[in-house]
Amino acid sequence: MNVLFNGENVEVSASNLAECLVLLGVSDQHIATAVNGEFVPRSQRHQLQLTEGDRLEVVSPMQGG
Template sequence: MKITVNGAPHEIAAESLHDALNELGYAEARVATAVNENFVPSSLRADHRLEPGDRLEILAPMQGG
């Protein structure tokens, strides 16, 4: 399905947010996620179903001050 990831179009086979993160190379990364501008906690990613056209934002924490 076609979705947008961090502003760029992507074609993915995954249907859940958890599987999409694995497919996109974020399997072991500690990241924050939002779908269509709604935060999705890591505990709900396996149950969160993606739909064609969804907008996924993946944010990695930054260190510094």
């Protein structure tokens, strides 16, 4: 299925957000995730089923000031 990952169209074969993050190579990082503009806690990533055209946003925390 095609999803929009941080502004880029990508093809993934995952059915849920957790699997998708593994395929995209970002699952081992400390990250925040959102699907279609809604924050998704780490504990709910396995439960969130993806559909064609979903918008995934992944951000990493930054230090500094």
